[in-house]
Amino acid sequence: MNNNNSKLPEPFDSFVVGSLPRPKWVMEVIERRKAGDISDEDFQNILDTAVPFAITLQENAGLDYITDGEWRRESYVKVFSDSVDGFKNDLIGVGTINQDLHTTNMYPAVVNKIKQKKSIALDEAKFTTAHSLGRSELLVTLPSAYTVGRRMWDEKFSSKAYPDRSEFIDDCVPIIRNEITDLLNAGFLNIQLDDPWLALLVDPEYRKREKISDIDKEIELSVNSTNKIVEGFDSVFFSVHLCHAHYNRLHGSEGPYDLIADAFGQLNIDRIAIELASPVAGGLDILKTFPRDKILGMGVVDHTSREIEKSDSIISNVEEAINYLGTDHITLNPDCGFAPSSSNPMDLDEAYLKLKELSVASLELKSKYS
DSSP states (O other), X not given: OOXXXXXXXXXXXXXXXXXXXXXXXXXXXXXXXXXXXXOHHHHHHHHHHHHHHHHHHHHHHTOSEEOOTTTTOSBTTHHHHHHEEEXXXXXXXXXXXXXXXXXXXXXXXXXXXXXXXXXXXHHHHHHHHHTSXXXXXXXXXXXXXXXXXXXXXXXXXXXXTOSSHHHHHHHHHHHHHHHHHHHHXXXXXXXXEEOHHHHGGGOHHHHHHTTOOOHHHHHHHHHHHHHHHHTTOTTSEEEEEEOOXXXXXXXXXXXXXXXXXXXXXXXXXXXXXXXXXXXXXXXXXXXXXXXXXXXXXXXXXXXXXXXXXXXXXXXXXXXXXXXXXXSSSEEEEXXXXXXXXXXXXXXXXXXXXXXXXXXXXXXXXXHHHX
């Protein structure tokens, strides 16, 4: 992709993927808003006092690219349905297995034709910039049209509005493009589309659960919708994030990226941030075919592990990747956001320590290879 953004990442820049673990009281406030116990205005006022902490945490960790921690979002994908008319909450049950029990997270389903009613990420971006110390660039995160389509279309609830899932995905595209236009006009040039559901296709058990028989069709839906979203935004630096999904330190899928490797080259984006630290991702062999016109967002800390990776081990893993890609096309990030769902019970101090070691590794790599 030919990018006219004057602030492109430097080799080995450090990124967050999106979300940080929420303190318990923030989780409770999110649930109170969802239940209607507090208004959206009161919710936003309360989070205005909390989000600066998440911003400063990332800056103090030394990251080059930060978010607001996604603390205002119930999830990375529900932020879409929260901002767009046409959905009904808690219709789709999604089982999540953790160590001790089986829990069910409920998701909205699209039930009517969709229409944007408010900003998806613009207000968050403006707030983050206003409360940042200015040490880091802002990365704005949006769900991809494909992931929204896979998560929030259900034949039982959605087929009257959208007889086919692909029609729903098509209608998501202009809404996301409109949000990007607003972000661009406000000066936000670094945007990430979260598309974990493309990566989930590598797992045969996932495909069986979702009754997916035509993998090529699904890959085409993902790639084409993303390419439609980014078309014409030449001054925006676009990332796509892929992972295997997780909840309470357990992954929702596993498998190397070989089945979707061709999609990496077909996506008209600048950077692909993928999970590589966790064993479920299959190691670095995928880098043999990684497109040379893309920047790798290399997952270098495993967000599901309690172990705090040391900078020396991160550097060692990155230097393995250098053997495949050289030094000019690698940036560093966690495997995934630490808590893409607000109810995900992860540890905030642990996340901070992991991000701090990641940032130390970033600085040492820059010094060594500059």
